[in-house]
Amino acid sequence: MSEQNWQLFAEELRDIGVLVNTCCLWKSGPGLFTELRLKEQRLHNCTFCISTKRKYGESICTRHDTETLANSLKEPEPAPRLHRCPAGAEEFLIPVMNPPRILGAVLVGPFRGITGNSDLPVWRAELAPVLERMVQKNIVPLCREIYLSSPRHVVDDPRIAEVLDYLDIHFSQNISLKMAAERVYLSESRLSHLFKEKCGEDFSTYLAKVRVRVAESLLRDTLLSTEEIVLRCGFNNRSHFSCIFKKYNGMAPGQFRRKAQKENRLLREKILSGEI
Numbered sequence: 001m002s003e004q005n006w007q008l009f010a011e012e013l014r015d016i017g018v019l020v021n022t023c024c025l026w027k028s029g030p031g032l033f034t035e036l037r038l039k040e041q042r043l044h045n046c047t048f049c050i051s052t053k054r055k056y057g058e059s060i061c062t063r064h065d066t067e068t069l070a071n072s073l074k075e076p077e078p079a080p081r082l083h084r085c086p087a088g089a090e091e092f093l094i095p096v097m098n099p100p101r102i103l104g105a106v107l108v109g110p111f112r113g114i115t116g117n118s119d120l121p122v123w124r125a126e127l128a129p130v131l132e133r134m135v136q137k138n139i140v141p142l143c144r145e146i147y148l149s150s151p152r153h154v155v156d157d158p159r160i161a162e163v164l165d166y167l168d169i170h171f172s173q174n175i176s177l178k179m180a181a182e183r184v185y186l187s188e189s190r191l192s193h194l195f196k197e198k199c200g201e202d203f204s205t206y207l208a209k210v211r212v213r214v215a216e217s218l219l220r221d222t223l224l225s226t227e228e229i230v231l232r233c234g235f236n237n238r239s240h241f242s243c244i245f246k247k248y249n250g251m252a253p254g255q256f257r258r259k260a261q262k263e264n265r266l267l268r269e270k271i272l273s274g275e276i
Contacts, residue, residue, distance in 0.1 A: 009146070010038055012138045013106070016131065021121045022109055023049070026139075030102040030169065032070045033217035048110050048120060052087040059223040060086050065107075066222055069093055073102055080132055082123065088114040090123045094135045096143050101165050103143045106135050155198045159184040163195065164206075171210045172234045177203050211235060212248045219253055220260040226253060 009026070017024035023046045028035040053061060064086055072078065078095045085091055091109030095102060108131055111123035155161050163180050180203065181191040195203045211233040218229045226238055235241035245253050 005142070005145070006037055009139075009142045012142065013038075015138075016106070016108060016134055019134075020108060020127060020131070022046075022111060023107075025107045026104060027065060027069070027107055028104040029214070029217075030070060030073060031214060031217065032065045032073070032105055032107075033214075034221050035104075046110065048087070048089065048115075048117060052085075056086065062222045066218070069105070069107070073105065078102070080128060082128075084113055085110060089117070089120060092123070092128065092131060094132060096135065096140055098144055098148060101169060103147050106131075106139055157194060157198055159186065159191075160194055160198045163191070163203075164199070167207050167210055171207065171214065172232055174234065175207060208244050209248065212245055215241070215245060215253070216249070216256065219257040220264070229253075 013024045013026055026035055026038055027033065049061065069083060072081065072083070072093070073095055078097075080092065080094045083091050083093055087110075089110030090113035091107055091111070094106040094108070096104050096106065109123075110120055112118075112120040113123070155164070162184055166180060166183060167175065177188050177192060181188045184191065186194070192203060195206070199206060201209075215229055215233045215235075218224055218232065224232070226241070230238050230241045233241070235244065242252055245256070249256055251259070
């Protein structure tokens with residue numbers, strides 16, 4: 001995905017926000033994590049949200065996104081819906097799918113809700129179909145290009161494509177090569193050979209990278225304990241997690257978290273000072 005296309009994605013989100021006079025954010029994957037490649041959205045410049053995070057701590061918003069909102073997408077056919085954030089504001093969540101896979105969601109808000117904050121716009125039900133059409137027309141094609149057109153997803157064998165989707169969705173479970181092979185009616189040896197041929201890496205390496213990628217987001221964007229992250233990402237134990245994480249990042253999970261928190265702190269200071 002080129003820098004130009006990332007800029008186009010950011011502009012489409014910004015246009016939606018301008019239409020409704022509030023923020024429009026993209027949250028990536030079924031866990032609804034911050035998309036670092038959308039740099040201007042890492043810490044969005046919303047006065048109400050900044051004030052809320054100062055008062056209650058940033059973790060309250062992160063948990064709302066990665067737990068409350070993410071759990072609402074676990075329904076068989078998640079639909080757009082209005083949510084209330086921990087500070088009492090309303091947000092409209094629009095899932096973006098490539099069935100059965102959740103690519104992420106567009107989060108529009110904050111709206112006034114029960115905050116009594118007259119600076120926030122009031123949610124109107126007639127906005128829902130307009131926002132849904134805009135997301136379907138302008139955001140969904142971009143998301144599919146970004147998240148489904150990379151070499152690891154463009155495979156000419158539907159059996160391998162199904163295994164990739166299965167791993168991307170169920171990475172937190174105790175998945176084995178045997179289980180994946182049974183899903184696509186192949187022997188373990190045949191799936192292992194095809195997977196390496198089509199994806200350029202073996203089954204276990206791909207699964208480990210998926211788990212590490214999610215762990216990075218949880219370390220960066222949440223205050224979850226290492227033990228909780230181990231469970232959520234499907235690692236055997238804390239020692240196994242630390243070993244695999246360091247293999248792909250060159251640093252231990254704790255060091256990665258401290259580095260990411262420092263970067264977020266510096267970025268927020270730039271936003272508050274008007275540099276960004």
